[in-house]
Amino acid sequence: MAIRWYKRLFLKIFVTVWLTSFLVIALTAFVIGHLSEQRRDRDVFSARVLGQAELLIDRYERDGRLPSPKEWRRYHDDDHKEPRFFPTRVQITEVKTGLVIFGHDNIREYRNPLVFNVLSDTGREYQVVAETRIRPDLAAKLFGFFLSVQVVLLMVVAGIAALLISLMVVRPVNRLRQYTRDLYNGDLSARTDDDLSRRGDEIGELSREFNRMAEYVEQTLQSNTHLLQDVSHELRAPLARLQMAAGLAGQKMSEADQHFIERINQECERINRLIDEILSLSRLEQMEVSDQSFELTRVIDTLVEDFRFSAPDHPLEWAPVNYRIRGNPALLERALSNILGNAVKHTPADTGIVISAEQTAGNVLIRVKDRGPGLTPEQLDKMFKPFVRFTGQQNGYGLGLSIAQRAVQLLGGTLSAQSQPGEGLELLLVFPRI
Template structure:
């Protein structure tokens, strides 16, 4: 089990409560009960002297048998037994260990009570003076095992009370710890949502009327989230505005370029074509940026319609296969189950096309790109996998390739390298359709990258 704050708080509270209850009980018994340790001792000594005197009297008046008789009720009732010595001789005829004889010898020379513990048995000895000043030593033998037995024989109502206090303390500590940690849990879930991209995540409204350090923390968190939200939104807006503003001069540049083509002679045609290509690339880049900002802000004016995912992928595979032949490669369907998704066909097409085109670009010459669609009816999920036979992507880059403009170092140098926006757009489109994308390296069959798109579907 994880060592959570909740468990720590719970255990500490509980320990404190149990300690306090125990301490209070001891104090109450000692002080309100009216007897302190010394008083108990005095009473015990007095009782020992009285019993001792009785035992001596019985022995002196009625002899050994009466003494044995006197000792019997003690044995029946409790773990205690009594012994009476004259010198070091036990008068009821019991044999005793050597150490007890020593204790008796010592007790005969002092005025107070002396004790000896042997394992679980304790002997308490006291000198008693009989008729004609005859000295005796009275010994009580107590067995601690018996006290545990006595404990188990405690009245039922005391046991019930102790168990009730125990249960109450558990419930009380649980409620207290739960209320302390509930704000932390709310804060944690809000942080989690923020980390997952939900910039509208706030904590303070969920805390109710709190006014303590935790509500201060929640306020700080909300301010931080507000600030991040503002920054990210303004940055996205700036990007969208710039892209939008660049479109018009670029369109005018293209028109001017066409006019130049018509009016300029052969020598400049090569340079003009180059400028035209760059204009075209710039236009594509701006288009991708606009797409990205649109999908990020989840704005799409189109309504979802049922899309036959299998046919759409088949068409994309056919087109890609046609292109692939120039490099001696093939793009082929290795598994295809019919399934339909609810979505926007153009968006889905561009999302999947980017993944297939990437695979085609990175697969080694003469190898195949394998595409498969499988449906998982119980979960209503379509799984589209695109696998190439290229170098794959290092583990550290597997998540990063979905970030805008991120390209693995060596693919930046390729002449036909893209802008690094394709997978970012793919991920946003698939997210908009309620699905997810991930990439991982193939472990068998010469490696390569597998990009897997999971999307909710209806089986046809």
Template sequence: MNSTGNELYRVIFETTNSALAVLEDDLTLALVNPEFETLFGVPKAQTEGRRKLLDFVADIDRPRVAEYQQACLAGEGLAPQTYEAQMQDIAGNVRHVLISAARIDGASRSVISISDISGRKDVETRLAKSQVQLFQQHDKLNRLFQQVAAIKNEAERTMDCIGDWLVLLDDAGRIRRCNNAFREFIGRDFQELKGSPLADHLAELQIGLRLEGSQSLEVCHEVNGRWLALDTYPFIDEKGQVNGAVLTARDITETKQINNQLHEANQELENAYAELQATQSRVVQQEKLATIGQLAAGIAHEINNPMGFITSNLTTLQKYVERLTQVLKAQHSVIRENQVTAESRQMLEELESSSKLGFILEDVPALLEESLEGASRVAKIVQDFRTFSRVDSAEKTLADINHCLDSTINMVWNELKFKAELVKEYGEVSPVLCHPNRLNQVFMNLLVNAGQAIERKGTIRIRTWQEPGEVLVSVADTGCGIPPENLDRLFEPFFTTKEAGKGTGLGLSITCDIIKDHGGEITVASQPGEGTTFTIRLPVVQNPHQLA
């Protein structure tokens, strides 16, 4: 073999992107290429003639690799053997590799090509659906190697062990050497391809590529829909001059398909998440309306009380007006007839006395004040009811937690006043950026639960205070308490200790979700027979003026 041929094979051996090695009959590494050094992290000087292939093979695969290599050396044919194994670099990092091994004709040596397939193994693990395709691809690769005819020399054997395209071109872009992968894709034998312009064959495949130094690009073969990653490198001859180029290409169709599948899966997840958010919003509103339904009788009672005395006061005022009308008509008659006599004056005085005019004039302001107060109370209940019932806007607003608590207490007061003494210990707290109606729902759930936990008479204590960066709210009751085995499940959806028909099991779950949505935290402490305390922590706005 002439020097140019040797240099050609050396360049191919040194520049291929697969790890290559020549093994002695005892599996000593006689020669390795730079890609082998890179893959395993050991310099050639410390590898060639010093280490064996099994030094880089994981313990579990060493017997099998030794058996394959010995079978390769003992075999009579030159057909390569391909198998997978686990190998490790100098740092102990284990890699999954594909090894193609073949005996060198007329020598007790073999050449191996090692391709790192760790990435493919990771993809197989993450996407089980692609496993069948990967096995099929592996099977095709094995069949490809089995069909390779006898190769005359070591360089051609090395090129044909590589599953990617490998094409050597002269300075005019004509094919000088090409491996079997390229020949099969083009569908022609080497004698037809040798000396022909590569651009002509790529044009037939509808692949546009201009050979201009080193470059990398991805192209789609329009005929069969396969994606290829093409790389070109300048070929440097023994004089150090550019004398052609090396083209490599690998099939990345499966990778593209996996990326598309991941994209579609991400889109499906985004759609499902959006639907889940919409469903959650509906469930929260339905739970709120269900709670309002449970309190409807109490709210009606709270409205009926002031309406009762307003109606009574209006009835009394009606009687007062009738009496005042009698007096006014009598006075008007006397004045109109201009008969102000002692008898008429006495008649008017007797009428005023019998009508209790003085009492009426004293009582009317009190009746009006009481009625206005009752109407104001009704208006406040109705306003709180409307505020609580409507759906929050998407934007959060600044709200006073103490005001939210008072509004909620006004809604549930009839549920509590006959069973518990309500103690309010409000501190001075900063405004909280929140959805006020959702926080009102949280407070209502906690207050109603506190009232239901008290069987006869007890105390519900509401505290608010501030710590650095947080506003805290606690709702404590002296009720029956919660058994320890139920505390961990308290915020699970649909978990309830109430009788059937008296609870959905969503109240505390929704409460927890609302607090988390506000960046806060809710905790519970309870002792059976002594009571329960829920504590809420909410972040405060550091600079409220920035939200203006």
């Protein structure tokens, strides 16, 4: 089953790392910049207040009077260009006498007050209290920050870092997946490359575990294949002796008892056919996988003629095509022969079979469709497993389609099936296009 693009591990890692790193770096930069700007604004505000206070004190000592706060604001129009640095409420008090020479507000109502002690040129000491109202607009500042060039650079840097991390994780995982797929498709020699197996991290450990598993699977399957061959060959001799003994016994028995001999011969023939299929399955693994190309029509035409002769009650439809695939033509012949034999065996007489071929994007697709009763989804999941027979199917031993699937895999293709009950069974053989 193909993975949807938004569920891919690469996309998940990339988005997570990119978004996390970008937000962490951007917010850290914003907070540090905001705190630095607050400190700078406070220093500018303090210097502005101190300068204004010194001017007020100097004028007071010179003239003996001070303007009101409203007159002072009108007098210093240039301060309105930066209103956030202009103290809205200021109080100046002579320390020695406690006289308030400027401002008459209650300093307890000041928000975030700044307190200075100023020593005038005449030697008098004054206390200056100013209300701080530096409140920058965080929303506007944040919006402007995320539209700045710095944020674009942060996004690019975070994207590069996320891409590198994603590739470091996903690329070896994809290579392991390909090796696993090769092993599943029948390449028992599939092993991870040295670059993966020599890694010292978890991926390297996983690749080494995969090699150990593949080695075990190869040895087990080869042992089973050799066992099947040996047992099948060993069964042939006693089976032949049993048939010979049944023939001799039949010569000495009366005609009334001949049905026992016929039953023995029938069972012997079934065992013989089972041995033939087991040997066919084991010999299939030893067939040469050629790299030469061949014409589909040449193989399918021969099979169609054979089945039209051996199964005339199942009409075959086939339109020759000029397609070629790569591999051993005997493997395709074995696969299609078993598929057609299965269709003939499990469909009623006068049921037609249609064979067609077409080219798709990068593939050659062969369809074999019968018009039989079809299979249920549960049966479709099990139909390619060895020795699986469904209820009511007494012909065969459940090896034909397993042999066909293995032959298709050795050709580098895939074999699948689709069906609806009552609408027949369609087998799809897909091969790489050359």
